[in-house]
Amino acid sequence: MPIVDQQMTKQTSPNSNPPVRKDFLAAKDFNFFYGKKQALYDINIEIPERQVTAFIGPSGCGKSTLLRNFNRMNELIEGVRHEGDIRLLGKSIYDKSVEVISLRRSIGMVFQKSNPFPKSIYENVVYGLRISGQSKKSTLDEAVERSLRGAALWEEVKDRLHESALGLSGGQMQRLCIARAIANRPKVLLMDEPCSALDPIATVKVEELIRELKKEFTIVIVTHNMQQATRCSDETAFFYLGKLIEFDRTQKIFSNPSEKQTEDYITGRFG
Amino acid sequence: MDNIGTHSLDFFELDHNENTKAMGRSLTNRILTGICVTLSLLTMIPLISIIVLLLKNGLPLLSASIFTELPPAAGMTGGGFGNAIIGTLVMVGLGLAISTPVGILSAIFINEYSQTSRLSRAVRFVAKLLTGIPSIICGVFAFAIVVLPNQTFSAFAGGVALSVLMLPTILLTAEQALMGVQNAYREASYGLGATRFQTIVRVVLPDALPAMMTGIMLAVARAAGETAPLIFTALFSQYWASSLNEPTASLAVLIYNFSTVPFPHQVSMAWTASLVLVAFVTIANVAAQTIFARKN
Amino acid sequence: MSAPTSQSNSLAHYKSGPDFFRLLCWLASAVTVLTLGWIIFKIVESAWPAIHKFGWDFLTSSAWLPNRERFGVFPFIVGTVVSSFVAILMAFPLGLAIAIFLSENFLPAPVRQVIRFVVEMLAAIPSVVYGLWGIFVVIPLSKSFADWMVSVFGGVPIFAGPAYGNSLFTASIVLAIMILPTITAISRNSLSSVPKTLREGAYALGSTRWEAILGVILPSAAPGIVAATILALGRAMGETMAVAMLIGNSSRLSWSIFSPAGTLAGLLANQFGEAQELQVNSLMYAALILIIITLFVNMIGEAVLRYTQHQTAGIR
Numbered sequence: 105m106p107i108v109d110q111q112m113t114k115q116t117s118p119n120s121n122p123p124v125r126k127d128f129l130a131a132k133d134f135n136f137f138y139g140k141k142q143a144l145y146d147i148n149i150e151i152p153e154r155q156v157t158a159f160i161g162p163s164g165c166g167k168s169t170l171l172r173n174f175n176r177m178n179e180l181i182e183g184v185r186h187e188g189d190i191r192l193l194g195k196s197i198y199d200k201s202v203e204v205i206s207l208r209r210s211i212g213m214v215f216q217k218s219n220p221f222p223k224s225i226y227e228n229v230v231y232g233l234r235i236s237g238q239s240k241k242s243t244l245d246e247a248v249e250r251s252l253r254g255a256a257l258w259e260e261v262k263d264r265l266h267e268s269a270l271g272l273s274g275g276q277m278q279r280l281c282i283a284r285a286i287a288n289r290p291k292v293l294l295m296d297e298p299c300s301a302l303d304p305i306a307t308v309k310v311e312e313l314i315r316e317l318k319k320e321f322t323i324v325i326v327t328h329n330m331q332q333a334t335r336c337s338d339e340t341a342f343f344y345l346g347k348l349i350e351f352d353r354t355q356k357i358f359s360n361p362s363e364k365q366t367e368d369y370i371t372g373r374f375g
Numbered sequence: 376m377d378n379i380g381t382h383s384l385d386f387f388e389l390d391h392n393e394n395t396k397a398m399g400r401s402l403t404n405r406i407l408t409g410i411c412v413t414l415s416l417l418t419m420i421p422l423i424s425i426i427v428l429l430l431k432n433g434l435p436l437l438s439a440s441i442f443t444e445l446p447p448a449a450g451m452t453g454g455g456f457g458n459a460i461i462g463t464l465v466m467v468g469l470g471l472a473i474s475t476p477v478g479i480l481s482a483i484f485i486n487e488y489s490q491t492s493r494l495s496r497a498v499r500f501v502a503k504l505l506t507g508i509p510s511i512i513c514g515v516f517a518f519a520i521v522v523l524p525n526q527t528f529s530a531f532a533g534g535v536a537l538s539v540l541m542l543p544t545i546l547l548t549a550e551q552a553l554m555g556v557q558n559a560y561r562e563a564s565y566g567l568g569a570t571r572f573q574t575i576v577r578v579v580l581p582d583a584l585p586a587m588m589t590g591i592m593l594a595v596a597r598a599a600g601e602t603a604p605l606i607f608t609a610l611f612s613q614y615w616a617s618s619l620n621e622p623t624a625s626l627a628v629l630i631y632n633f634s635t636v637p638f639p640h641q642v643s644m645a646w647t648a649s650l651v652l653v654a655f656v657t658i659a660n661v662a663a664q665t666i667f668a669r670k671n
Numbered sequence: 672m673s674a675p676t677s678q679s680n681s682l683a684h685y686k687s688g689p690d691f692f693r694l695l696c697w698l699a700s701a702v703t704v705l706t707l708g709w710i711i712f713k714i715v716e717s718a719w720p721a722i723h724k725f726g727w728d729f730l731t732s733s734a735w736l737p738n739r740e741r742f743g744v745f746p747f748i749v750g751t752v753v754s755s756f757v758a759i760l761m762a763f764p765l766g767l768a769i770a771i772f773l774s775e776n777f778l779p780a781p782v783r784q785v786i787r788f789v790v791e792m793l794a795a796i797p798s799v800v801y802g803l804w805g806i807f808v809v810i811p812l813s814k815s816f817a818d819w820m821v822s823v824f825g826g827v828p829i830f831a832g833p834a835y836g837n838s839l840f841t842a843s844i845v846l847a848i849m850i851l852p853t854i855t856a857i858s859r860n861s862l863s864s865v866p867k868t869l870r871e872g873a874y875a876l877g878s879t880r881w882e883a884i885l886g887v888i889l890p891s892a893a894p895g896i897v898a899a900t901i902l903a904l905g906r907a908m909g910e911t912m913a914v915a916m917l918i919g920n921s922s923r924l925s926w927s928i929f930s931p932a933g934t935l936a937g938l939l940a941n942q943f944g945e946a947q948e949l950q951v952n953s954l955m956y957a958a959l960i961l962i963i964i965t966l967f968v969n970m971i972g973e974a975v976l977r978y979t980q981h982q983t984a985g986i987r
């Protein structure tokens with residue numbers, strides 16, 4: 105618990121934002137199994153509100169698995185099982201009263217490979233609104249502009265909203281997927297290596313966007329890129345072999361990690 | 376703990392009806408799933424019905440003598456369909472003898488010699504079209520090129536009809552089989568100084584053989600069950616055939632002929648013949664898949 | 672000098688080997704391509720007297736009277752097209768449902784495996800066995816259903832009575848079962864080639880499973896499903912034995928689907944064995960029409976399928 109206390113004191117002083125909830129999204133004694141294979145071991149983590157939290161760790165350590173449990177995407181895989189709990193704003197996401205489809209609207213997700221639907225840009229953005237029964241044109245139009253502006257894409261596509269999204273560049277597609285996610289007005293935005301398929305310029309744009317978005321959203325980002333983690337995250341969690349090894353302020357993790365394994369990883373001694 | 380209560384609404388603060396709506400959507404979802412699952416399970420009904428009837432009506436007459444005796448004349452009882460089994464085997468064999476070399480050599484040409492030449496593209500196109508040709512057209516063709524000139528229905532005509540039916544299956548599966556051979560093998564063989572012929576015969580064909588056999592078995596299974604190409608090429612016969620150039624019985628045509636007569640014994644025999652035919656076709660299909668599975 | 676000679680001998684052998692073999696393969700390819708031309712040529716040739724005598728009237732005339740040497744296949748063309756469309760109408764929802772069922776995890780994998788096996792078995796059962804089964808199982812069922820329909824909707828021409836056991840409706844039911852595997856197999860392929868990332872994208876935005884299926888997956892797979900349906904239509908049109916055994920083989924046109932009808936393939940199956948002279952030529956003409964219709968339908972189906980492959984290549 106001392107780590108958390110330290111965090112609180114550090115956060116309140118430099119940030120002028122309204123007070124943040126430090127356990128906005130939290131996993132408690134969380135274990136996860138793919139069939140017989142255990143992928144996560146006793147994960148306890150509290151992700152603070154309106155901050156960017158980065159998940160780092162060598163390939164196969166369970167970063168994506170944990171991320172995909174936050175919005176219960178992993179339930180779509182056959183033969184999986186979990187123990188423990190995940191809480192959003194203190195309420196279990198596994199609670200019977202929670203419809204998983206509402207949960208996924210509250211916790212948006214952006215994937216490694218951009219996956220725009222083979223529809224127009226406009227239809228991509230309003231997809232989430234349409235399925236939840238919103239069909240008023242003015243509301244949809246307003247949401248499209250707001251979301252595309254939010255994803256820093258509006259200026260580039262405002263004249264071709266009704267053209268196919270498949271005609272966009274890789275970076276634009278990824279920002280469209282971000283726009284599509286924020287059109288749902290989620291509370292949390294999960295990003296699984298959102299820049300790994302992008303060129304350096306597109307990456308810079310998305311990173312800028314992430315720093316912008318954290319004013320409004322709580323962001324969790326998985327990355328293999330240490331510079332990226334230092335550039336855009338406030339907190340960093342290091343995972344190894346399905347366990348959470350260390351979770352702390354990003355500066356602290358990268359300048360003075362408490363665990364030997366963390367240090368080995370960030371200095372490139374394995375991974 | 377009590378903040379669970381205060382914050383629970385925050386999940387859905389955009390729209391307080393959201394959770395109710397979501398429950399409605401989930402219900403629709405479950406209903407559609409139910410419909411889809413029901414429809415899928417429905418397909419089992421015809422298959423179960425066919426299998427049950429085949430066993431119920433086909434088993435009583437099944438005995439050793441049914442494989443060795445000749446079909447009974449109209450209204451008579453006893454007998455078997457030995458000649459029809461032989462006839463089916465002979466005609467399928469004839470069909471294979473014609474279509475296998477043509478199909479496999481064509482596949483070798485379009486995959487090993489010239490993948491993109493105009494001829495190769497024509498071969499692929501024609502093979503695709505041939506798979507879509509109604510089987511009875513194969514019969515019409517054999518009727519025109521064999522029955523009419525020879526002035527007689529014959530096993531040979533039946534075999535020709537079946538060969539046209541089998542050709543596209545054998546050709547296209549053989550092409551797939553050749554495409555499945557890793558290029559590294561070919562390169563290794565060339566690297567050791569082998570010619571293209573040697574590479575094909577010593578390296579490519581042995582590797583592709585199991586998959587080709589799969590295609591051949593599939594073609595056999597399909598041809599054995601076909602009636603339409605035989606009905607006016609081989610016609611039917613009550614007797615043992617003594618040459619390839621006379622009307623010949625086959626299981627499929629026997630079933631057709633006996634199913635529409637008013638004699639119960641003949642109808643039972645049609646069921647027994649169906650049972651034997653379905654068993655044969657199933658074995659050929661299972662063989663095809665086993666060969667294929669073993670390869671992978 | 673002996674060593675180099677044997678060397679060059681074997682080299683010569685190498686050379687004559689491949690050239691000869693290549694020639695052989697080339698010949699086989701030429702035979703394959705010519706087969707289709709040969710089929711069409713032979714059929715046109717044998718049909719020529721009838722083509723010459725009846726011309727286009729053959730397509731529009733409804734008389735099939737071998738004794739009076741008058742031949743026309745209009746009723747059989749109608750029967751072929753209508754029975755196939757009715758079959759598609761019945762098979763499409765079922766086939767699509769099964770394709771979706773097989774590409775989703777509604778029920779555990781072993782159950783899906785069973786359904787897959789059932790569909791493959793349905794494809795393997797010979798046409799004539801379907802005919803036999805149809806005579807003893809489907810005809811009674813379809814007759815009582817038709818009787819009921821006639822008593823309720825008899826006023827509508829397509830449901831007019833009297834209802835027969837051997838009818839277009841009966842034939843279409845069995846046809847529907849027979850083409851189910853075609854629709855299922857191709858639709859399932861195009862459903863499962865929809866990239867997994869699209870599916871995940873839809874779920875991550877809060878779709879229910881069916882919102883994802885109907886809104887994202889089916890539209891992406893639609894061209895493939897259309898192709899599947901067209902190819903199944905082609906198959907239904909050429910299907911012979913089961914239809915010949917169940918449809919009643921009547922050359923009388925009727926509005927009612929509960930009346931006997933006839934198809935081109937059934938006509939050939941019934942009459943070729945005993946036909947003489949002009950009747951043979953007319954049957955050949957009918958065969959030519961059948962081959963043109965089915966080739967046309969299949970070519971469209973294949974073209975759509977190829978377009979589909981282009982499309983999905985773009986998405987991925």
Ligand SMILES: Nc1ncnc2c1ncn2[C@@H]1O[C@H](COP(=O)(O)OP(=O)(O)OP(=O)(O)O)[C@@H](O)[C@H]1O
Binds near residue numbers: 161169
């Ligand atoms: N669908 C699955 N079925 C079975 N095992 C899986 C599945 N997905 C992941 N795993 C296993 O779970 C473990 C964690 O995988 P995960 O994808 O979470 O790792 P990761 O940290 O995201 O790796 P990467 O950096 O390569 O994306 C791995 O050992 C992986 O093999």
Ligand SMILES: [Mg+2]
Binds near residue numbers: 167168
């Ligand atoms: Mg990952």
